[in-house]
Amino acid sequence: MATEGIMNPTLSRINVLAAYPSSALDLPILCKQCDGAPCIATCPRQALKRDHRTGAVTVDKWDCNGCAICMSACPLGAILIRTNGLAAKCDLCRGDPRCVGFCPVNAIAFKTLEEVSAERRLEAAKHVT
Amino acid sequence: MYGYAGKVLRVDLSREQASVEDLDAKAAEKFLGGRGYAAKVLYEETSKGFDPLGNDSLLVFMTGPATGTLVPTGNRTALVFKSPLTGGFAHSTVGGHFGPELKFAGYDGIVVRGRSSRPVYLWINDERAEIRDAKDLWGKNTFETELKIRKESNDNEMRVASIGKAGESLCAIANVTVDFYRSFGRGGAGAVMGSKALKAMAIKGARRGIEVPDIEALSKHVQELYRKLQIPGWTLPKYGTPGMLLTANSQKVLPTRNFQRTSFEEIEKIGPEQIKKELVKKDKACYACPVYCGKFSVVEEGPYKSQAEGPEFETLYALGSCCGNSNLKAVLKANMLSDMHGLDTMSLGVTISFAMECYERGLLNQGDMDGLDLSWGNADAMLTLIDRIADKKGFGGVLADGVRKAAERIGKNSSAYAMHVKGMELPGYDPRGLQGTGLGYATSNRGACHSSHYVLTPELSGKVNRFETQGKGALAKELQDLMAVLDSLVICKFVRYAFGMTAEGYTETIRLVTGRPVDSAEVATIGERIFNIERMFNLREGMGRAEDTLPRRFLEEPADVGASEPQVVRLDEMLDDYYVNRGYDKQGRPTKERLKQLGLEYAVKDLEAG
Numbered sequence: 001m002a003t004e005g006i007m008n009p010t011l012s013r014i015n016v017l018a019a020y021p022s023s024a025l026d027l028p029i030l031c032k033q034c035d036g037a038p039c040i041a042t043c044p045r046q047a048l049k050r051d052h053r054t055g056a057v058t059v060d061k062w063d064c065n066g067c068a069i070c071m072s073a074c075p076l077g078a079i080l081i082r083t084n085g086l087a088a089k090c091d092l093c094r095g096d097p098r099c100v101g102f103c104p105v106n107a108i109a110f111k112t113l114e115e116v117s118a119e120r121r122l123e124a125a126k127h128v129t
Numbered sequence: 130m131y132g133y134a135g136k137v138l139r140v141d142l143s144r145e146q147a148s149v150e151d152l153d154a155k156a157a158e159k160f161l162g163g164r165g166y167a168a169k170v171l172y173e174e175t176s177k178g179f180d181p182l183g184n185d186s187l188l189v190f191m192t193g194p195a196t197g198t199l200v201p202t203g204n205r206t207a208l209v210f211k212s213p214l215t216g217g218f219a220h221s222t223v224g225g226h227f228g229p230e231l232k233f234a235g236y237d238g239i240v241v242r243g244r245s246s247r248p249v250y251l252w253i254n255d256e257r258a259e260i261r262d263a264k265d266l267w268g269k270n271t272f273e274t275e276l277k278i279r280k281e282s283n284d285n286e287m288r289v290a291s292i293g294k295a296g297e298s299l300c301a302i303a304n305v306t307v308d309f310y311r312s313f314g315r316g317g318a319g320a321v322m323g324s325k326a327l328k329a330m331a332i333k334g335a336r337r338g339i340e341v342p343d344i345e346a347l348s349k350h351v352q353e354l355y356r357k358l359q360i361p362g363w364t365l366p367k368y369g370t371p372g373m374l375l376t377a378n379s380q381k382v383l384p385t386r387n388f389q390r391t392s393f394e395e396i397e398k399i400g401p402e403q404i405k406k407e408l409v410k411k412d413k414a415c416y417a418c419p420v421y422c423g424k425f426s427v428v429e430e431g432p433y434k435s436q437a438e439g440p441e442f443e444t445l446y447a448l449g450s451c452c453g454n455s456n457l458k459a460v461l462k463a464n465m466l467s468d469m470h471g472l473d474t475m476s477l478g479v480t481i482s483f484a485m486e487c488y489e490r491g492l493l494n495q496g497d498m499d500g501l502d503l504s505w506g507n508a509d510a511m512l513t514l515i516d517r518i519a520d521k522k523g524f525g526g527v528l529a530d531g532v533r534k535a536a537e538r539i540g541k542n543s544s545a546y547a548m549h550v551k552g553m554e555l556p557g558y559d560p561r562g563l564q565g566t567g568l569g570y571a572t573s574n575r576g577a578c579h580s581s582h583y584v585l586t587p588e589l590s591g592k593v594n595r596f597e598t599q600g601k602g603a604l605a606k607e608l609q610d611l612m613a614v615l616d617s618l619v620i621c622k623f624v625r626y627a628f629g630m631t632a633e634g635y636t637e638t639i640r641l642v643t644g645r646p647v648d649s650a651e652v653a654t655i656g657e658r659i660f661n662i663e664r665m666f667n668l669r670e671g672m673g674r675a676e677d678t679l680p681r682r683f684l685e686e687p688a689d690v691g692a693s694e695p696q697v698v699r700l701d702e703m704l705d706d707y708y709v710n711r712g713y714d715k716q717g718r719p720t721k722e723r724l725k726q727l728g729l730e731y732a733v734k735d736l737e738a739g
Contacts, residue, residue: 006338
């Protein structure tokens with residue numbers, strides 16, 4: 001929404017699939033910013049790049065020509081081709097993911113490795129006798 | 130147009146044609162959207178006395194400017210029609226994802242008219258709208274219908290509204306099931322769809338988004354509303370609506386055994402803790418909802434094997450305490466059967482409890498009921514009966530059109546036990562302990578309804594004295610008008626705490642989604658305008674003061690409702706006061722001047738009909 005300027009969750013970089021009615025699980029599917037990302041490897045124009053500041057794989061809108069090879073390469077189905085013809089995917093909102101602030105049950109968090117480590121230390125300390 | 134898709138889909142089933150028209154921008158300004166806009170369409174495009182199940186009837190599905198946006202609970206759609214249950218105006222709203230999907234497909238609403246000569250369903254995929262053959266869907270339950278449409282469309286994310294057997298067999302208490310477990314519940318919309326041979330509507334909206342003037346400003350506003358919804362100790366996210374059961378029971382307003390008692394001695398067996406322990410697997414939220422009051426529940430095995438999003442408070446009351454039934458697993462099974470057949474659990478439960486009281490009093494015997502033993506709390510007999518009601522089979526057919534019709538069919542003065550207003554079965558709060566709520570039931574346009582006013586909130590919380598009649602006329606009017614605004618935005622009543630209980634609380638949201646500055650007086654007027662056009666629809670049908678009443682039981686049989694002595698509803702004291710506050714005459718008709726002030730000049734000609 002913040003990226004597109006309009007509201008429609010099918011344009012969202014997170015898709016929540018519901019397994020109704022067989023089960024009640026809601027399954028959020030989004031880009032995992034893979035190591036050795038197939039989208040980067042297959043793009044014929046090197047339009048997909050790793051942003052080393054955030055760790056996200058981003059699409060360069062000048063280099064992308066909408067060929068959709070990345071879309072077919074993505075094992076998660078996490079890339080979409082927008083109505084403007086270009087590829088779009090989660091870029092972690094350039095390091096400040098908007099989804100985090102809107103999740104009412106805190107199911108989404110965005111943390112640095114240092115923060116995660118600090119939490120794990122605290123957790124581990126509980127088990128030290 | 131900010132906040133709106135700007136288009137309305139018109140479907141004529143008699144001609145099997147679909148066309149697109151522009152949204153009436155002026156009407157959107159005057160009525161917002163949802164229930165209000167749809168009420169105007171229904172009023173203007175029909176005339177007095179048409180058959181709700183005939184060729185001239187309309188089904189008006191309308192979203193509002195908040196639907197599909199990030200505004201908390203911007204997920205609802207209103208469905209407006211002439212009710213086969215009451216013979217008057219009816220609105221019914223649903224959550225889930227249906228409304229947002231409709232807007233993402235590019236439509237604010239769908240107006241369906243005419244009748245098809247063969248079963249059909251409406252299939253919408255962005256700008257493509259097709260009337261498709263539903264021969265293979267007819268006779269299937271709503272779950273099967275939804276799954277089959279998704280499979281044939283090769284799209285598991287399609288949003289479907291459909292009717293089950295109850296709608297097909299034109300039960301006046303049939304509803305429309307959406308997203309498997311949610312419903313356009315009240316008033317018999319399922320029968321109207323059935324009469325049109327319209328089995329389902331399936332929608333996919335991938336292309337369009339909703340534009341607002343300043344998306345960052347709206348985001349900020351939404352997060353502020355989120356913050357206000359962090360209510361310490363709030364039972365709604367934790368237990369869902371069943372949290373209200375204990376309050377209603379301890380305040381002695383929980384209808385039990387068809388309103389013969391006001392509290393249920395076996396309440397713990399169907400109470401919120403028991404539900405959480407025994408049934409609930411997962412919280413579920415509708416689109417854009419931070420409250421997640423939906424509770425997905427499962428009975429894994431045995432005779433009551435079932436699953437549903439629920440049971441909700443009203444279902445637990447209607448199919449539980451009102452029928453003297455404390456078998457929780459059976460309530461869930463009854464809930465699922467209602468979803469599959471497309472039956473309103475509230476009307477269903479109250480109609481069954483009526484039959485149970487008739488049986489208790491000897492007005493019915495087992496022979497009349499095809500051998501069923503409808504003793505209080507006989508859950509297995511209830512489950513069998515639900516299937517028969519949906520099929521209109523035998524005694525099921527006697528009950529299938531609601532409690533007013535059932536009493537007519539049974540005769541023997543059984544109407545004394547038929548708990549309805551204008552033909553609509555009662556919700557789960559005994560008005561003898563909530564005077565203003567009683568006034569709200571009597572005067573709501575769709576008949577006995579709590580959510581059209583929610584006077585019970587200030588009454589149950591002690592903000593106003595629930596046993597007093599004074600001031601209730603003004604309170605009922607103000608809240609009826611305000612709830613009409615929520616139903617037209619369309620947002621859920623459960624987030625009203627974040628907005629506040631006055632028109633002022635909604636001005637900012639309306640401005641941020643539509644770009645149109647409105648003040649609180651204008652918002653209140655919009656609500657009043659909506660209420661009055663609905664009222665004029667009812668007056669045109671000949672429903673006036675005589676119909677603004679309550680079941681005899683509430684007016685003549687005092688009950689222990691927690692006051693120092695047993696109470697009845699003192700309706701007459703409140704009704705005149707209410708009419709004065711509304712600017713109505715003694716017969717409950719708006720004056721010409723009032724209609725003109727509200728911009729409803731075109732309704733003046735119908736005043737004489739009342």
